[in-house]
Amino acid sequence: MGKLETHMENQSIGLVISAKGRTGVLHQLTGVIAHHEGDITSVEILGNWPAEARTYFEVVVPGPAEALVEDLRGLAIVSSVEMVKTLQTIYGKRIIIMGGGAQVGQVAIGAVSEADRHNIRGEHISVDTIPLVGEQKLADAVRAVARLPRAKALVLAGALMGGEIETAVREVRAQGLIVISLNMAGSVPDAADLVVTDPVQAGVMAVMAVAETAKFTLQRLHRRVF
Amino acid sequence: MGKLETHMENQSIGLVISAKGRTGVLHQLTGVIAHHEGDITSVEILGNWPAEARTYFEVVVPGPAEALVEDLRGLAIVSSVEMVKTLQTIYGKRIIIMGGGAQVGQVAIGAVSEADRHNIRGEHISVDTIPLVGEQKLADAVRAVARLPRAKALVLAGALMGGEIETAVREVRAQGLIVISLNMAGSVPDAADLVVTDPVQAGVMAVMAVAETAKFTLQRLHRRVF
Numbered sequence: 001m002g003k004l005e006t007h008m009e010n011q012s013i014g015l016v017i018s019a020k021g022r023t024g025v026l027h028q029l030t031g032v033i034a035h036h037e038g039d040i041t042s043v044e045i046l047g048n049w050p051a052e053a054r055t056y057f058e059v060v061v062p063g064p065a066e067a068l069v070e071d072l073r074g075l076a077i078v079s080s081v082e083m084v085k086t087l088q089t090i091y092g093k094r095i096i097i098m099g100g101g102a103q104v105g106q107v108a109i110g111a112v113s114e115a116d117r118h119n120i121r122g123e124h125i126s127v128d129t130i131p132l133v134g135e136q137k138l139a140d141a142v143r144a145v146a147r148l149p150r151a152k153a154l155v156l157a158g159a160l161m162g163g164e165i166e167t168a169v170r171e172v173r174a175q176g177l178i179v180i181s182l183n184m185a186g187s188v189p190d191a192a193d194l195v196v197t198d199p200v201q202a203g204v205m206a207v208m209a210v211a212e213t214a215k216f217t218l219q220r221l222h223r224r225v226f
Numbered sequence: 227m228g229k230l231e232t233h234m235e236n237q238s239i240g241l242v243i244s245a246k247g248r249t250g251v252l253h254q255l256t257g258v259i260a261h262h263e264g265d266i267t268s269v270e271i272l273g274n275w276p277a278e279a280r281t282y283f284e285v286v287v288p289g290p291a292e293a294l295v296e297d298l299r300g301l302a303i304v305s306s307v308e309m310v311k312t313l314q315t316i317y318g319k320r321i322i323i324m325g326g327g328a329q330v331g332q333v334a335i336g337a338v339s340e341a342d343r344h345n346i347r348g349e350h351i352s353v354d355t356i357p358l359v360g361e362q363k364l365a366d367a368v369r370a371v372a373r374l375p376r377a378k379a380l381v382l383a384g385a386l387m388g389g390e391i392e393t394a395v396r397e398v399r400a401q402g403l404i405v406i407s408l409n410m411a412g413s414v415p416d417a418a419d420l421v422v423t424d425p426v427q428a429g430v431m432a433v434m435a436v437a438e439t440a441k442f443t444l445q446r447l448h449r450r451v452f
Contacts, residue, residue, distance in 0.1 A: 024260035034250035043269040056373045090370045101342025108334040116327025116357035126356035131342035144316045147282045
């Protein structure tokens with residue numbers, strides 16, 4: 001891990017590996033990858049049954065990928081290794097929208113339309129939503145965004161959010177996540193990077209804030225409430 | 227891996243582990259988990275820098291979680307181990323919507339509103355979208371849904387989809403994914419489980435098809451075009 005900066009010739013590859021599912025499959029697979037000095041940037045457990053475990057890896061390898069694939073195939077537990085396009089390449093950055101169904105749907109309209117315009121120009125932005133109710137559930141979900149792969153910005157869409165949700169917002173912002181709040185009751189707007197009244201506009205701004213193809217920079221805004 | 231069915235007392239736990247980032251971190255961590263006969267159901271690489279690698283695991287453990295946590299803390303490379311709620315608990319099943327921005331946004335409106343109604347009754351359904359254009363890009367994205375964790379249904383929302391996308395649809399359906407297509411030009415509707423003309427209705431039906439709280443069963447439908 002952590003060798004990205006020293007090997008400019010590194011290539012990022014996606015691997016889907018089928019193996020006999022017993023305890024320790026991941027341990028054996030990662031052992032071979034470590035031996036090739038592969039830097040694992042993503043892992044997904046695709047299937048996990050006794051007869052077959054399917055695992056997806058994104059690995060940055062300093063040398064030729066073929067040697068790594070060959071050695072993985074050489075493991076007794078492995079039945080197949082397939083090279084595929086990486087999820088980063090396909091789904092790219094993620095905007096997460098959460099809160100009430102009515103507002104989340106409207107924010108999604110704005111975010112999806114704007115992501116469409118950027119993706120056509122070569123960006124890779126996806127828009128993910130979860131309708132949720134309740135302070136503790138929302139606070140848990142906000143904190144969990146920090147554990148979602150490729151999540152770059154969070155939009156909180158509701159009529160009232162505060163308390164534990166505000167605390168969670170401050171925590172994930174400290175971890176580098178951009179947080180946009182609708183103009184709503186409660187203390188969450190005070191804790192956000194940006195407060196937007198129109199939900200469609202909030203979705204559009206969230207996408208612009210993470211798109212390389214946009215000139216919108218949160219740090220340059222003179223006001224934070226729209 | 228694959229021990230779920232023999233240990234009914236198993237518990238699923240979420241762990242966020244910080245460690246010194248060098249090649250082989252994952253290999254060492256999974257070694258300890260394997261030693262405790264932990265069944266790893268999900269992995270996310272949260273951060274991957276030379277100074278610190280943060281990794282999230284969902285593990286089903288046959289015994290007490292404390293012993294596993296203790297041994298992980300005992301590794302020289304590990305600086306902290308934190309128990310957290312699992313992503314499965316928070317984000318649950320995923321509906322994926324992809325295609326043109328205009329149609330994707332409308333399907334999202336329906337899916338988000340319907341997911342809201344089920345989540346209020348105890349379901350956990352999230353709605354994820356990616357606006358994309360182009361046969362090869364869409365075919366790649368359809369195939370990649372099979373590598374996304376917790377994805378249960380796919381809605382294809384566009385005006386024209388066929389060729390390689392149709393092939394990809396048949397492949398992911400064979401892997402157990404539900405595929406709903408808008409009524410559109412091209413051969414994708416022929417390959418889908420269900421064809422729906424109204425995009426809002428398509429989103430609603432996608433959520434109903436995966437919700438435990440709904441009585442909607444695709445297999446029981448007498449017609450597949452709405």
